[in-house]
Amino acid sequence: xxxxxxxxxxxxxxxxxxxxxxxxxxxxxxxxxxxxxxxxxxxxxxxxxxxxxxxxxxxxxxxxxxxxxxxxxxxxxxxxxxxxxxxxxxxxxxxxxxxxxxxxxxxxxxxxxxxxxxxxxxxxxxxxxxxxxxxxxxxxxxxxxxxxxxxxxxxxxxxxxxxxxxxxxxxxxxxxxxxxxxxxxxxxxxxxxxxxxxxxxxxxxxxxxxxxxxxxxxxxxxxxxxxxxxxxxxxxxxxxxxxxxxxxxxxxxxxxxxxxxxxxxxxxxxxxxxxxxxxxxxxxxxxxxxxxxxx
Amino acid sequence: xxxxxxxxxxxxxxxxxxxxxxxxxxxxxxxxxxxxxxxxxxxxxxxxxxxxxxxxxxxxxxxxxxxxxxxxxxxxxxxxxxxxxxxxxxxxxxxxxxxxxxxxxxxxxxxxxxxxxxxxxxxxxxxxxxxxxxxxxxxxxxxxxxxxxxxxxxxxxxxxxxxxxxxxxxxxxxxxxxxxxxxxxxxxxxxxxxxxxxxxxxxxxxxxxxxxxxxxxxxxxxxxxxxxxxxxxxxxxxxxxxxxxxxxxxxxxxxxxxxxxxxxxxxxxxxxxxxxxxxxxxxxxxxxxxxxxxxxxxxxxxxxxxxxxxxxxxxxxxxxxxxxxxxxxxxxxxxxxxxxxxxxxxxxxxxxxxxxxxxxxxxxxxxxxxxxxxxxxxxxxxxxxxxxxxxxxxxxxxxxxxxxxxxxxxxxxxxxxxxxxxxxxxxxxxxxxxxxxxxxxxxxxx
Numbered sequence: 001x002x003x004x005x006x007x008x009x010x011x012x013x014x015x016x017x018x019x020x021x022x023x024x025x026x027x028x029x030x031x032x033x034x035x036x037x038x039x040x041x042x043x044x045x046x047x048x049x050x051x052x053x054x055x056x057x058x059x060x061x062x063x064x065x066x067x068x069x070x071x072x073x074x075x076x077x078x079x080x081x082x083x084x085x086x087x088x089x090x091x092x093x094x095x096x097x098x099x100x101x102x103x104x105x106x107x108x109x110x111x112x113x114x115x116x117x118x119x120x121x122x123x124x125x126x127x128x129x130x131x132x133x134x135x136x137x138x139x140x141x142x143x144x145x146x147x148x149x150x151x152x153x154x155x156x157x158x159x160x161x162x163x164x165x166x167x168x169x170x171x172x173x174x175x176x177x178x179x180x181x182x183x184x185x186x187x188x189x190x191x192x193x194x195x196x197x198x199x200x201x202x203x204x205x206x207x208x209x210x211x212x213x214x215x216x217x218x219x220x221x222x223x224x225x226x227x228x229x230x231x232x233x234x235x236x237x238x239x240x241x242x243x244x245x246x247x248x249x250x251x252x253x254x255x256x257x258x259x260x261x262x263x264x265x266x267x268x269x270x271x272x273x274x275x276x277x278x279x280x281x282x283x284x285x286x287x288x289x290x291x292x293x294x295x
Numbered sequence: 296x297x298x299x300x301x302x303x304x305x306x307x308x309x310x311x312x313x314x315x316x317x318x319x320x321x322x323x324x325x326x327x328x329x330x331x332x333x334x335x336x337x338x339x340x341x342x343x344x345x346x347x348x349x350x351x352x353x354x355x356x357x358x359x360x361x362x363x364x365x366x367x368x369x370x371x372x373x374x375x376x377x378x379x380x381x382x383x384x385x386x387x388x389x390x391x392x393x394x395x396x397x398x399x400x401x402x403x404x405x406x407x408x409x410x411x412x413x414x415x416x417x418x419x420x421x422x423x424x425x426x427x428x429x430x431x432x433x434x435x436x437x438x439x440x441x442x443x444x445x446x447x448x449x450x451x452x453x454x455x456x457x458x459x460x461x462x463x464x465x466x467x468x469x470x471x472x473x474x475x476x477x478x479x480x481x482x483x484x485x486x487x488x489x490x491x492x493x494x495x496x497x498x499x500x501x502x503x504x505x506x507x508x509x510x511x512x513x514x515x516x517x518x519x520x521x522x523x524x525x526x527x528x529x530x531x532x533x534x535x536x537x538x539x540x541x542x543x544x545x546x547x548x549x550x551x552x553x554x555x556x557x558x559x560x561x562x563x564x565x566x567x568x569x570x571x572x573x574x575x576x577x578x579x580x581x582x583x584x585x586x587x588x589x590x591x592x593x594x595x596x597x598x599x600x601x602x603x604x605x606x607x608x609x610x611x612x613x614x615x616x617x618x619x620x621x622x623x624x625x626x627x628x629x630x631x632x633x634x635x636x637x638x639x640x641x642x643x644x645x646x647x648x649x650x651x652x653x654x655x656x657x658x659x660x661x662x663x664x665x666x667x668x669x670x671x672x673x674x675x676x677x678x679x680x681x682x683x684x685x686x687x688x689x690x691x692x693x694x695x696x697x698x699x700x701x702x703x704x705x706x707x708x709x710x711x712x713x714x715x716x717x718x719x720x721x722x723x724x725x726x727x728x729x730x731x732x733x734x735x736x737x738x739x740x741x
Contacts, residue, residue, distance in 0.1 A: 047378075259392075
């Protein structure tokens, strides 16, 4: 039913219902966002009067060798490398469970388990695993094998060390997401394909992937947005003091605003982060767009 | 809904709305007009038990005042957003972009309190009871804006027992230090623990090493951010010496350790020495074996250096700031005066095994071997000096210097490249009119 056909009372009722949420959303989301946009064009320490400087903050962000350019590189790294591994593993394990390999129920629970742990707790857990003291099991095993200790948590190699942690903690979520999509596909298609002599791999490529494409796209978008907004593990594993070797856009934004009181510059990062997430998500959605298959 | 219910609910909503509108400025009004000050304290190696007890003593001394004192190891993260919201506590000890606050007029000057009579020292002003020089780092327009709550010494700490067992002695020259490191390696002990997750722990050692190489006239060029100061060949040499220590003698994996992890390695005897401040003893108190005898020596003299061999890197730490936006800045300043008066200071020495900026606070008190080592180093010194760049140019220090030190320590850049990076960053600061630069002060008078 179009809004035109609603009675005046119904419309009034709808407005009254929407109004509190709209007011709160406007007050706590829209208004701060507009303010942030304005502050991004100022030089402001959060203490004195903001000074309008036009696009200087944005120009400085993209100056050669700036921390922000480095941070974008880190976000891209944390999106592409763990993202592609997570996607591949989640699809593989979801497919295996879908094929009802032995112990699939146990695997489903086991893989999903890390996802219920808070991200900060996950980071702390991996700090312990990676420790170079006697507390660190990974380095203890290396030493038992007469190998040198690896300083996994050293800033220079922290981003590489975060990859296994991300894969461990996120694969289960995508596995469950993909598995749900796979299990919605009618069995008839597979039976027909089987009768036609299609191998499981061919069935996966020709039936499963096309019919779960929407969910796969959603998963990819989640991974991209998560990678671009990445913050907590870097913050925790660097003990609240990320260095230029580990800063992501979000941690740099936080450090600039709240650690250094460089509020204008920090909000410029926030604005760019928003724009980047928006653009990259739109581009990804367009690139991944396929004709929707009904079944 | 009847009229009575409507009015009751409406007045409830109005009361709630006015409370929300009052927000953080809401202050409970007590019957006896008690004034409450909020004090936020960095809960580091020294803990906050002493601060809490002093708050109770102050309340007894001033019945009209209540001190709401709390601490947190990450107090900075809680305070910084509140300062931006103009809702800070009255008094805080934490790491802040302090010069931005000073130049924006957000801190309360302590001069009136400093000129007022001190607690427990008849006939003396508060300023007269403090060690010379402790007020110098936060002076702006002839006003003082911060005061350190303790007095630190940067030194290399070791176990006297371990040294006795192996027949080692504290080195007095850099060559003796590296020779000692070789002996430790031969004995199967990692020579140096290092707080690698915080590369800034190397900064005081680099600056101390540089001080051993050059006269103070040259050393203070760096503190005054003079053009080309970091390119001095002696500064490059200091960086090279630090790198040699890191690459050859740091415990394996040290660059991935936090301060507590690395210091624990030292306390457990897996590393022979550690560079740290005076807070080390208190910070590791629970981890140290009962018979652990701590000793320390200052950064040793470098052969061929022309610097003062008896000067010691030492200065105030854990500074307190009074906020103008606090509710009762005058009372907060007075509480700070009480904290840094002779009796509380003596109590601080007894409990925390450390020193405060109050003159003679340790006299007559039986102190540990660790603190005695530090006191000996101070008393035997010709000058105490420390760095202020990390608070003056916070962005330069937090990003550029921290990263450059990390790269230097892991051998990714040379000492020359380290100096070049620092100088390039310093030049960017010098040419930025929006960053406050204090007037050059040269070598401070003794």
